[in-house]
Amino acid sequence: MEKLSSKPAGVIIEGVSKSYTVNKEKLVAVNNISFEVPAGTLFGLIGPDGAGKTTLFRMLTTLLLPDSGNIWVDGLNAVADYKALRKKIGYMPGKFSLYTDLTIQENIHFFASLFETSFDKNYDLIKEIYEQIAPFKDRRAGQLSGGMKQKLALCCALIHRPSILFLDEPTTGVDAVSRKEFWEILQRLKTDGITILVSTPYMDEASLCDRVALIQNGKIMQIDTPQHIVDHFDKPLYAVKSPKMLPLLKMLENDAAVLDIYPFGEVHHMVLKSKDSKVNLPEDATMQVIKPNIEDLFIYLMRNHE
Amino acid sequence: MQLQWMKYLFNWLVKQKEANNMKQFYQFIVKEFYHIFRDRKTLFILLGMPMVQIIIFGFALTNEVKNARFAIVNQSSDEISTKLIQQIDASRYFELYAETKDPQSIEALFKKGSVKIALVIPPDFETSLANQNKGSLQIIADASDPNVATTLTNYLSVIVQNFREDLYPNQAIPYTIKVDTRMMYNPQLKGAYNFVPGVMAMVLLLVCTMMTALTVVREKELGNMEILLVSPINPIKIILAKAVPYLLLSIINITTILLLSYYVLEVPINGSLILLYAESILFILVSLGLGLLISAATDSQQSAMFISLIVMFLPTVMFSGFIFPIENMPLPLQVVSNIIPAKWFFIIVKSVMIKGGGILLVWKETLVLIIMMTLFFGLAIKKFKIRLA
Numbered sequence A: 001m002e003k004l005s006s007k008p009a010g011v012i013i014e015g016v017s018k019s020y021t022v023n024k025e026k027l028v029a030v031n032n033i034s035f036e037v038p039a040g041t042l043f044g045l046i047g048p049d050g051a052g053k054t055t056l057f058r059m060l061t062t063l064l065l066p067d068s069g070n071i072w073v074d075g076l077n078a079v080a081d082y083k084a085l086r087k088k089i090g091y092m093p094g095k096f097s098l099y100t101d102l103t104i105q106e107n108i109h110f111f112a113s114l115f116e117t118s119f120d121k122n123y124d125l126i127k128e129i130y131e132q133i134a135p136f137k138d139r140r141a142g143q144l145s146g147g148m149k150q151k152l153a154l155c156c157a158l159i160h161r162p163s164i165l166f167l168d169e170p171t172t173g174v175d176a177v178s179r180k181e182f183w184e185i186l187q188r189l190k191t192d193g194i195t196i197l198v199s200t201p202y203m204d205e206a207s208l209c210d211r212v213a214l215i216q217n218g219k220i221m222q223i224d225t226p227q228h229i230v231d232h233f234d235k236p237l238y239a240v241k242s243p244k245m246l247p248l249l250k251m252l253e254n255d256a257a258v259l260d261i262y263p264f265g266e267v268h269h270m271v272l273k274s275k276d277s278k279v280n281l282p283e284d285a286t287m288q289v290i291k292p293n294i295e296d297l298f299i300y301l302m303r304n305h306e
Numbered sequence B: 001m002q003l004q005w006m007k008y009l010f011n012w013l014v015k016q017k018e019a020n021n022m023k024q025f026y027q028f029i030v031k032e033f034y035h036i037f038r039d040r041k042t043l044f045i046l047l048g049m050p051m052v053q054i055i056i057f058g059f060a061l062t063n064e065v066k067n068a069r070f071a072i073v074n075q076s077s078d079e080i081s082t083k084l085i086q087q088i089d090a091s092r093y094f095e096l097y098a099e100t101k102d103p104q105s106i107e108a109l110f111k112k113g114s115v116k117i118a119l120v121i122p123p124d125f126e127t128s129l130a131n132q133n134k135g136s137l138q139i140i141a142d143a144s145d146p147n148v149a150t151t152l153t154n155y156l157s158v159i160v161q162n163f164r165e166d167l168y169p170n171q172a173i174p175y176t177i178k179v180d181t182r183m184m185y186n187p188q189l190k191g192a193y194n195f196v197p198g199v200m201a202m203v204l205l206l207v208c209t210m211m212t213a214l215t216v217v218r219e220k221e222l223g224n225m226e227i228l229l230v231s232p233i234n235p236i237k238i239i240l241a242k243a244v245p246y247l248l249l250s251i252i253n254i255t256t257i258l259l260l261s262y263y264v265l266e267v268p269i270n271g272s273l274i275l276l277y278a279e280s281i282l283f284i285l286v287s288l289g290l291g292l293l294i295s296a297a298t299d300s301q302q303s304a305m306f307i308s309l310i311v312m313f314l315p316t317v318m319f320s321g322f323i324f325p326i327e328n329m330p331l332p333l334q335v336v337s338n339i340i341p342a343k344w345f346f347i348i349v350k351s352v353m354i355k356g357g358g359i360l361l362v363w364k365e366t367l368v369l370i371i372m373m374t375l376f377f378g379l380a381i382k383k384f385k386i387r388l389a
Helices: A053-058 A102-113 A122-135 A145-158 A178-193 A203-208 A226-231 A245-253 A296-306 B002-016 B020-038 B040-060 B081-092 B103-111 B124-132 B146-167 B192-222 B224-230 B235-263 B273-298 B303-320 B331-337 B341-355 B359-383
Strands: A009-022 A025-038 A040-048 A066-072 A089-094 A162-170 A194-202 A211-216 A219-224 A235-241 A258-264 A267-272 A286-289 B067-073 B094-100 B117-121 B136-139
Touching: A009 A053, A009 B273, A025 A053, A025 A066, A025 A211, A025 A219, A040 A053, A040 A178, A053 A066, A053 A162, A053 A194, A089 A145, A102 A122, A102 A145, A102 B020, A122 A145, A122 A178, A145 A162, A145 A178, A178 A194, A178 A203, A194 A203, A203 A226, A203 A258, A203 A296, A203 B224, A211 A226, A211 A286, A211 A296, A219 A226, A219 A296, A245 A258, A245 A267, A258 A296, A267 A296, B002 B020, B002 B235, B020 B040, B020 B235, B040 B192, B040 B235, B067 B081, B067 B103, B067 B146, B081 B094, B081 B117, B081 B124, B094 B103, B094 B146, B094 B359, B103 B117, B117 B146, B136 B146, B192 B224, B192 B235, B192 B273, B192 B303, B192 B341, B235 B273, B235 B359, B273 B303, B273 B341, B273 B359, B303 B331, B303 B341, B341 B359
Parallel strands: A040 A194, A040 A211, A089 A162, A162 A194, B067 B094, B067 B117
Antiparallel strands: A009 A025, A009 A066, A211 A219, A235 A267, A235 A286, A258 A267, B117 B136
């Protein structure tokens, strides 16, 4: 077969756009996105629901055609070479998409045969994950807990030893312990040389990626390492606290010195326009300087885009 | 017993997976069997439906007239009239409901729906018959259902006719033309001869078209299709693997229908059994192709079901000739009936099973079905989306 491109491994996205028509209105899901994911990295796509993550993933996995732009995955064009590409990628959709009336074992064996390989042949790759769900191997997938379902789905996505793994919101709806385990598994898979693209709405997971892209309304707002992204935040950030949180929020929203204020767990995070700005705090309120995290940056970028 | 049989087949399929080159395809079929076996209720309906339909059509929904209740207005009350009444009552078509002398009372019986037909015997029936060689009778029928009224009137006339001949067996009646009617292929005029082919067409269409459409659309709805598409499996393999289990299931259903109709309804199989099976499998393939085509065009189980039922099932019942004779339809509808696969299958089954015809008798209909099958499968494969949208 003629190889149509000689692009390097990893993922290359060049000016990709995709829009849908919903109720006769054009809805831009992905708006002129370009970025690269070097081979062997764990790349996070962070953004709220409806940001365009799933649409982008579906284009990367040959399920949707982009309206414009080019996509190369592992050196293959995602549109022209889709057949060859489907042998090399692993995909785990956001919705649990295995057969609920088949057992764990039957699901894995089915997907192995689908990719013309066998469970035994690639067992070493999924061994660690499989051992965690092996005690339930004769249980039907529909009766598994959320965390086990995700591990099973990951086994099925890995069974053919893909060179690139696409995980669309793998930890949504999964408990905190399972989420942690899941990310540990991803770190190990990376050492096996698999390029991983993972999307998530949870900002705290961003710091676990090598690089992250912040996506909002179909546009990439920033791409960098998690640390650089946090460093990028150069505004003064404070946590404010008072016995009456809601009136405090309303009051500070109207303060001329405040750029942004939003609830963040037990406190409000407040961004000031400059270091020298003076804020009129009520007597019972306290404020202290804090280090920004990715979520602060995300909110900052989001609000300034509007 | 059927389940046992299917298990054997299933085990055989499992063994075949060791043959490596076809493993992907076999594994897919095995998976389809898991889906079918584990949905016990649906499986039960699929295998039980033909039995229930044969029984319902065989014993409940029959348009044959049997034991119709009749009334007698006997103003004569002599020996001959009594004999006549006994003879009518003895036939399997009629059952005496009321005997009266008053003609006025019949109307009340008709209004209540107690009787469908009445026979009036005038006072001078026997004397007039003896003296003038002439007797008159009156038949009054409830014609609110014209077909039943006509049928009953004919039956009653024939009985009276036979009665007269029995009465004077040696009397030569001048210039009579005796009509000897022979009902070919179905001497007892049993409705089963007509509806068994109809039920076969209906059951096969329901199982194959609706179930295959649903099973493919279910994968779309539950998101399984998303992973299948990202795998290297050829769409043709997906389509064929979906069709195979229902093909086997339908062969079991044909067997059930034929066994029931042969042993319970006593409908003979006059033609070649192998030809009958071959034609049935051809029709199954047409239905499967249609189901796959529907699945390619729909995205939800609801619309797949709706299209299967409204677009396929109703026209099949109406235009296959199974319930309403096509010859009696206006020309445009007769033309429309040609695109209904069941019409052709219905003709084939009647020709082979009832008339005992061979392939020479049904080659045209067979050809039509082959063309339809090729068309449906071709379109289904062509329309199969290799992407999500």
